Every structure is written in C-alpha cells, then in structure tokens.
Amino acid sequence: MKKIGFIGLGIMGSRMAFNLLDNGYNLKIHNRTKAKAEPLLESGAEWADSPAEAARDVDILITMLSEPGAVSAVALEDNGFFKTMNKNALWIDSSTVNPYYSQEMARMATEESIRFLDAPVAGSKDPAEKGRLLFLVGGNQKDVREAQPLFDIMGKKTIHVGENGKGTSLKMVFNLLLGHAMYSFSEAMKLGESLGMEQKMLFDVLLEAPVVAPFVKLKREKMENSEYSPEFPLRWMQKDLMLASETASEQGVKLTVNDMVKQAYRNAIDNGRGDDDFSAIYDDLK
Ligand SMILES: NC(=O)c1ccc[n+]([C@@H]2O[C@H](COP(=O)([O-])OP(=O)(O)OC[C@H]3O[C@@H](n4cnc5c(N)ncnc54)[C@H](OP(=O)(O)O)[C@@H]3O)[C@@H](O)[C@H]2O)c1
Numbered sequence: 290m291k292k293i294g295f296i297g298l299g300i301m302g303s304r305m306a307f308n309l310l311d312n313g314y315n316l317k318i319h320n321r322t323k324a325k326a327e328p329l330l331e332s333g334a335e336w337a338d339s340p341a342e343a344a345r346d347v348d349i350l351i352t353m354l355s356e357p358g359a360v361s362a363v364a365l366e367d368n369g370f371f372k373t374m375n376k377n378a379l380w381i382d383s384s385t386v387n388p389y390y391s392q393e394m395a396r397m398a399t400e401e402s403i404r405f406l407d408a409p410v411a412g413s414k415d416p417a418e419k420g421r422l423l424f425l426v427g428g429n430q431k432d433v434r435e436a437q438p439l440f441d442i443m444g445k446k447t448i449h450v451g452e453n454g455k456g457t458s459l460k461m462v463f464n465l466l467l468g469h470a471m472y473s474f475s476e477a478m479k480l481g482e483s484l485g486m487e488q489k490m491l492f493d494v495l496l497e498a499p500v501v502a503p504f505v506k507l508k509r510e511k512m513e514n515s516e517y518s519p520e521f522p523l524r525w526m527q528k529d530l531m532l533a534s535e536t537a538s539e540q541g542v543k544l545t546v547n548d549m550v551k552q553a554y555r556n557a558i559d560n561g562r563g564d565d566d567f568s569a570i571y572d573d574l575k
Pocket residue numbers: 296297298299300301302320321322325353354355356358359362363383384385386410411412413414520521522525526
C-alpha cells in the first residue's frame with residue numbers, strides 16, 4: 290500500500306487524514322501546531338517534525354492548508370517539502386487557493402520532478418468527517434487515476450475539470466456563490482426583521498422557498514442560537530472572495546457585487562468574527 294504524507298490538520302485536514310488512516314493507509318503527518326495532530330497520533334499515524342520530514346519517502350503527499358502563503362511556507366521555505374520529496378512522487382494540494390497560484394505550484398513542482406494535482410474540495414466539516422467531499426481536480430489523467438483511491442475514501446465524487454489550475458478555478462466559482470448566497474440571505478433576513486416579521490416565521494418560509502440556496506438550511510441553528518462554532522471559518526470565506534477578485538482582475542472580468550460582499554466579510558473579521566463560522570455574517574449585519 291502506498292505511503293502517504295499529510296500536512297495541515299485543521300478542521301478539514303484532520304478529518305480527511307482520519308479517513309485515510311481508518312482505511313489502512315500508513316500516514317506520516319505534520320501540522321504547524323502539533324496539538325491538533327494528537328488524536329491522529331494516538332490512532333497510529335506517524336509524526337513528522339517538519340514538512341520536509343512529512344514528505345520524505347512518501348509516494349503521495351496531501352496538503353490541506355488555509356491559503357497560498359501557508360502552502361508556500363510548507364513547500365518552499367526552510368524545512369519545506371520540495372527539498373525532500375522523492376522524484377516522481379505525487380503532491381495533491383487540496384487547499385483552496387487561486388488558479389494562478391496552482392499553476393505556479395505545478396510549474397515549480399515539475400522543475401523539481403514532482404507531479405502535482407490541484408484538488409480542492411466542496412463540502413464542509415461534516416462531509417469531511419463522513420468521507421463525502423466533492424473533489425474538484427486539475428492535472429493529468431494518469432495522476433488523477435493514481436489518486437482516485439484516496440479521493441474515493443475522502444470523498445463521494447471526483448470531478449476532473451481539466452489541466453492544473455482548473456480544480457481551483459471551479460472551486461473559486463463555487464465559493465463565490467457560497468459567500469454571496471450567505472450574505473444575501475442575511476441581508477434579506479435583516480430587512481424582514483426590520484419590517485416586524487418574526488425570525489422564526491422568516492426561517493420557516495424562506496428556507497422552504499426556491500429563492501434560497503439549499504445549504505442555508507444547514508446554518509439555521511447557528512443563526513437562531515447565535516452559536517457560531519466554525520465549520521467553515523469566516524476568515525477563509527473572506528480569503529476566497531478576495532482571491533476571486535484578484536483572479537477576476539487578472540482575467541479582465543468585473544465582479545461588482547463581490548467588491549461589496551468581500552468588504553462585508555472583512556468588516557466582520559475586524560469585528561472579531563474571523564474564527565467564527567462564516568454564517569456569523571448574519572449577526573454582523575446591523
Ligand atoms: N472548513 C470548510 O468548510 C472548508 C471547506 C472546503 C474547503 N476549505 C478550505 O480548506 C482549507 C483548510 O480549511 P480548514 O477549514 O481546515 O481551516 P483551518 O482549520 O483553519 O486549518 C488551516 C490549516 O492551515 C495551517 N496553516 C495556516 N497557516 C499556516 C502557515 N503559515 N504555515 C503552516 N501551516 C499553516 C493551519 O495550521 P495550525 O493548525 O498550526 O493553525 C491548519 O493546519 C482552506 O483553504 C479552506 O478554504 C474549507
């Protein structure tokens with residue numbers, strides 16, 4: 290069985306790694322904050338002191354990190370894994386980053402004779418735990434075939450979108466919709482409440498109507514109870530909208546609404562809500 294390295298054991302990565310471990314894979318793991326690795330270590334994963342050690346002698350390395358800067362930190366800096374990964378080993382980056390960044394990583398990996406797939410995921414904490422993620426993959430067919438058994442354990446479906454950068458391209462489109470839908474719903478609720486309608490009635494009616502994105506139903510309890518323990522941290526939602534703006538600018542596409550929505554999430558971070566679930570945008574709107 291292939292030996293797997295896994296770097297980035299946050300909300301998503303820890304659950305994805307657990308599924309691989311539970312399915313019999315040998316896992317070498319690393320996380321900047323070691324404490325988050327403890328449950329996996331107790332279940333038999335092997336600790337690596339650095340990203341470089343996590344990648345040494347593995348067949349496949351998976352990274353699940355917050356943003357491009359974090360990926361660069363573990364790949365390229367001192368003790369980064371580019372220095373130690375076997376020639377011809379496969380690096381799968383499941384972090385949500387921008388397409389241009391994935392293309393750059395693909396180029397740099399190729400220079401080091403490392404194969405590369407961008408493979409971000411749709412689905413949050415619960416699908417990650419249940420192995421029900423949707424993998425959106427960019428890279429060549431042969432590498433996707435090699436990674437497929439791992440995707441099948443961590444996910445319910447894999448979409449091979451195209452060449453490197455296309456997985457992150459599709460993910461960016463997904464999250465633009467996700468961030469905007471959550472924001473629009475929150476704004477509509479605030480208007481409804483200001484007109485003297487009860488929150489419960491608005492939830493009951495709107496969440497059954499086709500005008501609301503289906504995922505919002507999953508956030509009802511959080512909004513009703515003002516309890517925003519993170520499934521998808523708000524700061525990463527803002528990061529995705531910011532990367533979408535940057536990408537749109539590179540592409541010469543105007544994202545007029547996004548400029549406002551990303552600022553609203555930015556304001557929420559400034560108000561101390563960055564580590565809350567992104568549905569906390571509802572509470573942040575006055
Ligand atoms: N949560 C979701 O619902 C969801 C769904 C789909 C995609 N995503 C994407 O998946 C990725 C991970 O999300 P998450 O929810 O698991 O976030 P998270 O819980 O905040 O985990 C982020 C991970 O990145 C690491 N990290 C951050 N900065 C670093 C740096 N400079 N050097 C080394 N490691 C660094 C963190 O290490 P520490 O533990 O040391 O902080 C942690 O392992 C993000 O790109 C996110 O957009 C999330």
